Amino acid sequence: MSGFDLIKRLFRHKSVAFSLIVILVVVAAALMASWIAPYDPNKQFYDGLTMEGAPLPPNSRFLLGTDLLGRDLLSRLIYGAQTSLIIGIAANGIAILIGTLVGVTAGFVRGWVGNLLMRLTDLMMAFPALLLAIALAAILEPSLWIVALVIAMVNWVQVARVIYSETIAIASREFIAVERTLGASTLRILFSHLLPHLLPTIMVWATLGISTTVLLEATLSFLGVGVQPPTPSWGNIIFESQTYFTSAFWLVLFPGVLIVLLSLSFNLVGDALRDELDPSLKGRD
């Protein structure tokens, strides 16, 4: 099945089509932020606050209102999409890569190598994730890419656990034994026969992970070891203004809705992809 075919199939379901559009819009906004954004995200407007110094609700000049320092929220959200997407995709991608490598190796090779890798995973799991992230971020100088790396270091553990047990289950299935009797090499068994069966799990983690990573980034930013202000990210916009939720709801509502919408879209697309890629599920016959 060609890639074009696959996309056409995905667009057949309304919810999936909607999700794809959401993802495309966010990606486009992030890529073209400097053209789309109405203002400089870091500019503090004199008329961006009321006389009492409170942020402005959405109005015709500031479409989504302003934040506590009188900056345009819409512009900050558009620029924040860059941060959130980079963290969501890069951090999550690295986590899945490491987790899959460790899980597959441990599950397929077993023996002392497998034991060693899984005990290491257990060790990492035993650390409070947040504490680990703070420690790592404190040692390394915070920047966008370091934050992504730190989040990956924390998140690969769960992926490794799940992939490990799935690998064991699949490796014990008979068609893997058949491959050995045919004379297939270990690499061939791994890449041609095992990985395709792990794809659904990886897909689900990849999409689910994006939402947790975006939130973890927000937490780190809030604690001062994440993305450094004034660079906006959806997470730090929420955390900066959460105490004002009752008086300036828009500061939490809009970025919150965006995070939920984006994670939901990734989840739905991930689910649909998994179904489309499995020949034994319906819709293929």
Add this chain to the structure above:
Amino acid sequence: MTVPASANVRQTLLSVENLSIEFGQGPSRKRVVDDLSFHIQPGETLCIAGESGSGKSLSALAIMGLLPKMARLPSGAILYDNQDLLSQSEREMQAIRGQRIGMIFQEPMTSLNPIMRIGDQMMETLKRHRIATGEAAWQRIRAMLDAVKIPKVSERLRQYPHELSGGLRQRVMIAMAMLCSPRILIADEPTTALDVTIQAQILELIRELQQEYDTGVLMITHDMGVVAEMADDVVVMNRGLVEETAPIRTLFSSPAADYTRKLLAAVPRLGTAPPLEERPEKPAVLEVEALNVRYPMRKKSLFEPATEVHAVNDVNFELYEGETLGLVGESGCGKSTTGRALMSMLNFEGSIKVRGRDIRGLKGSALKAVRQDIQMVFQDPFAALNPRKTIAELVGEPLLIHGRGSAEERTAQVAELLGKVGLPEADVMTRYPHQFSGGQRQRICIARSLALNPQIIVADEPVSALDVSVQSQVLDLMEDLQRQYNLSYLFISHDMAVVERLCHRVAVMFGGRIVEIGTRDQVLHNPQHPYTKRLLSAVPIPALDSKRDFRSLLADSQAPDPIRPKGQAIAPSQYDEVARGHWVAIEA
């Protein structure tokens, strides 16, 4: 056991009238059972026979009121004691289930609660139906377990299902089903998951209990041998349709429906295979000498001596060019382990020579080279095919692995292979395994095993998972291919009738050893070893007047315990050559 003439005037216990079952709605509606009717009288056995998908199990579930929620019953009535079971409420059905109608399922392990002791599970049934409590209840349970001939009853009551063997578990199931003395016992493939000698024991038990309690038995089975053994009346079903309803005698002597005739013709029958042609001496392609396979056991405590499972124990045989050697035995006898050792799928001791070359300890490219000469066909064709690959990829894979030909040449060869196994249609190549039936899938597996032009094929129960009519087609195919390509088969099976049909020589395994080996006729028609005799006497035969007395089989004969101290040497088996090429193990 025939029904006495007076039985005809006795009251009917259960009658099913014009029962139909449907799934789905609108255009996707599917009728899975159509217009089924039958009657059961006390002390009588009715068999519903049919292949998979015939709707026989659904009919049984309908009687119990256990159909899945999506099922609908557009017509019909199920009358028990003159009340229609279909109009009973769930609460009323609960009182009938277990107490009036008992049921035994195919797989005793999954139908017993794994975390409840045997005694407690049985007690629960008695309590629920308020039949007995306290000491009286325990007495009843013990008596029932005695009746199904379970040894050491007091000990069993405290055990969990996983601690019992398959045969014992099925006896517990029967005891549970009979505990409230139901008037009807429904048995859904009660012996399909069991070995033949165990099957014979279970069938004998059901017969004895039936006589004692005058129970009506509804037996659902695909095995015409079991039908011949048990039934008074038979309903033959095919794809939801009733093909024929007849007394057993009529069914076997003059079957009315075409389908019944086809079914009966397809069933392999022990003792009906045509005589073997005289075979000229051929060179051996596979020589197995002093083969031993041991698995280490996990130690229960640090101070315990290390133990191991001795799965295969000093096995010797040769396989000659162009012949089929049957390796028969019951589960756990080591026959599959032997097959896996031949494929270098596990570590072994001794020597295995494939076309003169010892394969022990071979690795990498040397092992890969041997694999071109010896290939395997597995029992479950669905499990053996990667569900995410197309048929072209699957069958072409051995060619790809061994670097044979270009992509176009490989495609051409795959098409040729699929033609050989009777799947010549062009669109087969691009389809996936789940789009084929069981028999077609096994053909695909056979095509794949032939891709490298091997001389030897190890076939591990290749037809056990298939319906009988499909079974005979696959066996025909294997015979054709053998003639055409001079293949040698090691045919591993528990089914004596199939072995008789296909094999030139037969080796019988018991407790990890070969206890008897010889030509087919020597071993199957003139068995010498007591185990071979026992095995053969347990095979049900699908013919009239073949009901046999299995009572002698009820005494359990145990295989020797395969768990031994690590490294313990076992004296090699001694054999006696009773006729030319017919060797029988001498028992100490």
